[in-house]
Amino acid sequence: MLIFKLAYRNIKGAGIRTWLNVVVLSLAFVLIIFSQGMIDGMNEQIITTMQDTEIGGGQYWHHLFDPYDQFTIEDGHGELPVKLQELVNKRLATPMLWVPGSIFPDRRVQAVVLKGIDVDQTIIQLPSDKLKINDKNIIPALIGTRMAKQTKLKIGDFVTARWRDKDGTFDATDVKIVHIMSTLAPRMDSQQIWLPISTLRQMIDGKGHATVLTLKKDIGPVPIVDKWIHRDLNYLLKEIRALIKSKRVSTLIFYGILFGMGLLAIFDTQVLAIFHRKKEIGTLMALGMGRWSVISLFTLEGSLHGVLAYLLGAIYGVPLLVYTSTTGIPLPEITDEMGIAMGSTLYTRYGIPVLLATMLILFLTVVFISFLPTKSIVKLKPTDALRGKMA
Amino acid sequence: MQDTLINIHNLSKHYSIGGGQFSALKNVDLKINAGDFMGLVGPSGSGKTTLLNVIGALDSPSEGSVEVLKLKIENISAKQAAKLRKEKLGFIFQTYNLLPVYNVYENIEFPLLLLQLSSTQRKDLVMQALEWVGLLDKVKSKPAQLSGGECQRVAIARAMVKKPQVVLADEPTANLDARNSHNILQTMEKLNQLLGTTFIFATHDAKVIGYLKRKVTLIDGRVEEDITLPPRGPQC
Ligand SMILES: Nc1ncnc2c1ncn2[C@@H]1O[C@H](COP(=O)(O)OP(=O)(O)OP(=O)(O)O)[C@@H](O)[C@H]1O
Numbered sequence: 001m002l003i004f005k006l007a008y009r010n011i012k013g014a015g016i017r018t019w020l021n022v023v024v025l026s027l028a029f030v031l032i033i034f035s036q037g038m039i040d041g042m043n044e045q046i047i048t049t050m051q052d053t054e055i056g057g058g059q060y061w062h063h064l065f066d067p068y069d070q071f072t073i074e075d076g077h078g079e080l081p082v083k084l085q086e087l088v089n090k091r092l093a094t095p096m097l098w099v100p101g102s103i104f105p106d107r108r109v110q111a112v113v114l115k116g117i118d119v120d121q122t123i124i125q126l127p128s129d130k131l132k133i134n135d136k137n138i139i140p141a142l143i144g145t146r147m148a149k150q151t152k153l154k155i156g157d158f159v160t161a162r163w164r165d166k167d168g169t170f171d172a173t174d175v176k177i178v179h180i181m182s183t184l185a186p187r188m189d190s191q192q193i194w195l196p197i198s199t200l201r202q203m204i205d206g207k208g209h210a211t212v213l214t215l216k217k218d219i220g221p222v223p224i225v226d227k228w229i230h231r232d233l234n235y236l237l238k239e240i241r242a243l244i245k246s247k248r249v250s251t252l253i254f255y256g257i258l259f260g261m262g263l264l265a266i267f268d269t270q271v272l273a274i275f276h277r278k279k280e281i282g283t284l285m286a287l288g289m290g291r292w293s294v295i296s297l298f299t300l301e302g303s304l305h306g307v308l309a310y311l312l313g314a315i316y317g318v319p320l321l322v323y324t325s326t327t328g329i330p331l332p333e334i335t336d337e338m339g340i341a342m343g344s345t346l347y348t349r350y351g352i353p354v355l356l357a358t359m360l361i362l363f364l365t366v367v368f369i370s371f372l373p374t375k376s377i378v379k380l381k382p383t384d385a386l387r388g389k390m391a
Numbered sequence: 392m393q394d395t396l397i398n399i400h401n402l403s404k405h406y407s408i409g410g411g412q413f414s415a416l417k418n419v420d421l422k423i424n425a426g427d428f429m430g431l432v433g434p435s436g437s438g439k440t441t442l443l444n445v446i447g448a449l450d451s452p453s454e455g456s457v458e459v460l461k462l463k464i465e466n467i468s469a470k471q472a473a474k475l476r477k478e479k480l481g482f483i484f485q486t487y488n489l490l491p492v493y494n495v496y497e498n499i500e501f502p503l504l505l506l507q508l509s510s511t512q513r514k515d516l517v518m519q520a521l522e523w524v525g526l527l528d529k530v531k532s533k534p535a536q537l538s539g540g541e542c543q544r545v546a547i548a549r550a551m552v553k554k555p556q557v558v559l560a561d562e563p564t565a566n567l568d569a570r571n572s573h574n575i576l577q578t579m580e581k582l583n584q585l586l587g588t589t590f591i592f593a594t595h596d597a598k599v600i601g602y603l604k605r606k607v608t609l610i611d612g613r614v615e616e617d618i619t620l621p622p623r624g625p626q627c
């Protein structure tokens with residue numbers, strides 16, 4: 001208790017230098033914790049958004065389908081096996097059919113993927129019900145806002161779509177844009193045009209065909225079937241998770257440098273303090289304070305910077321953390337261009353165990369850095385210290 | 392016969408400087424009894440501070456033996472030395488060595504904090520010490536705001552506040568005017584008589600010498616003279 005009292009007195013008397021250290025350190029503390037929360041929030045949000053708008057609770061892929069190879073898309077579809085059709089009938093899954101093709105907006109040609117979707121599906125957030133129209137002579141089409149911008153298509157426009165049929169010969173028809181949707185997922189928008197799956201199946205003469213079967217979110221165990229590969233969430237989220245991870249590493253490196261600067265400032269303060277306060281150290285020893293008490297005192301003084309930094313950080317950090325986790329941070333368009341779907345507002349997320357562990361690790365680092373320079377006290381002779389001389 | 396409190400036998404203290412050696416103390420033999428009021432006098436550089444430091448276990452003997460309150464300084468651990476200083480000794484430094492961020496009250500209180508006395512006990516003792524040195528009006532001042540003489544009085548109060556068995560006083564009056572010097576010396580004399588506190592001074596000051604019961608003269612690190620002084624006549 002004595003040591004606490006003395007350390008508090010000393011640090012109180014030390015003035016501006018203390019506060020500079022405390023400010024830098026508190027910035028580092030708050031930013032590290034904030035960036036953790038930001039990345040965790042981003043992580044969570046990207047994944048939920050992706051599940052809601054794209055991948056549901058996982059997918060089945062036709063065994064010839066490879067999303068990265070345009071040529072396989074053409075052949076990567078087939079009839080759904082019975083077991084999977086049962087899932088569709090139970091409304092636990094919805095099929096999608098992908099057909100590469102072109103459209104001719106404004107007499108220009110643009111490569112697209114024609115995508116068929118069940119107009120009654122509720123598995124993913126896509127307004128497929130807008131494709132329900134009464135006019136049998138019109139093929140309704142749905143596009144996203146990004147696609148509308150790329151092609152300058154408007155609601156009510158007709159556009160010619162071309163694709164290859166079963167025999168490989170070109171076929172074409174006009175489709176009418178009945179709705180322009182705004183979706184969080186660029187991958188459901190750019191360069192694609194959505195049609196009712198029944199129509200698209202007729203267009204390619206592929207009864208019951210599908211490329212991808214998207215499962216309902218939180219679906220339980222799923223059957224193993226021939227020629228259809230189950231892609232679970234781990235597989236589908238692998239890329240995005242790697243991206244988030246690399247982002248986390250680079251962000252933490254950035255704030256780690258800031259933290260390092262805070263630590264350096266404390267280290268420097270400690271070294272200087274011990275150098276300048278030789279005489280004081282000698283006095284403390286002459287008055288009967290043990291060496292280890294003196295070391296504890298100086299270590300504690302350094303560590304108090306950490307405590308004050310947390311207190312100061314709490315003053316502006318807690319409102320910041322609360323605000324960004326409830327009201328959220330508006331996001332610039334840039335995440336959209338990166339092909340990441342996560343909405344226009346980011347909500348930060350803080351897990352209590354992670355938060356406490358981070359705070360503890362940061363604090364222990366401060367304690368260690370405060371302790372390091374005090375080692376020289378051990379070698380100090382009281383008589384030399386009393387005269388303020390270096391050991 | 393009085394108790395021997397400090398027994399110094401054949402003490403030498405060498406310092407290595409450059410390539411050679413310098414002896415600050417040479418074959419010193421000295422017995423100091425409980426209740427002594429003695430002074431080490433001698434020219435500058437004669438080894439007075441060095442001897443006080445060895446007695447206070449701040450420095451170790453190069454040769455010989457020094458026994459302080461039954462502890463052999465040459466064998467003592469740093470921890471034991473700290474305990475000895477904390478519980479039994481009071482230091483008054485030539486250079487005051489006040490703690491700069493503490494105010495007068497806190498500086499004087501410090502040894503009592505180390506002894507873990509209660510706050511009421513501390514307060515009583517600090518107030519008494521402030522009275523001895525006449526600094527009741529400067530309680531809240533920081534050392535930087537004090538004159539040299541005031542600093543010295545704080546240093547004296549700090550050494551005596553815990554009423555230690557032995558006070559080691561290095562030039563305690565160097566910066567004091569005559570009135571303050573006499574006041575403080577009289578307080579010390581009173582403590583010596585009432586509590587049996589042993590005082591060991593290092594001094595050139597004739598005022599201090601006037602109060603001494605015993606005077607040891609050091610020259611070039613040797614004891615040149617060791618005399619008992621007659622008691623002073625009554626003050627008028
Ligand atoms: N750490 C040291 N290294 C080398 N020489 C030292 C050291 N400490 C003291 N000395 C030398 O020992 C001698 C005695 O020093 P000391 O401080 O004991 O003298 P003193 O009698 O107290 O003098 P003063 O009256 O000026 O205070 C001096 O010549 C001094 O230079």
Ligand SMILES: [Mg+2]
Binds near residue numbers: 439485561
């Ligand atoms: Mg001296």
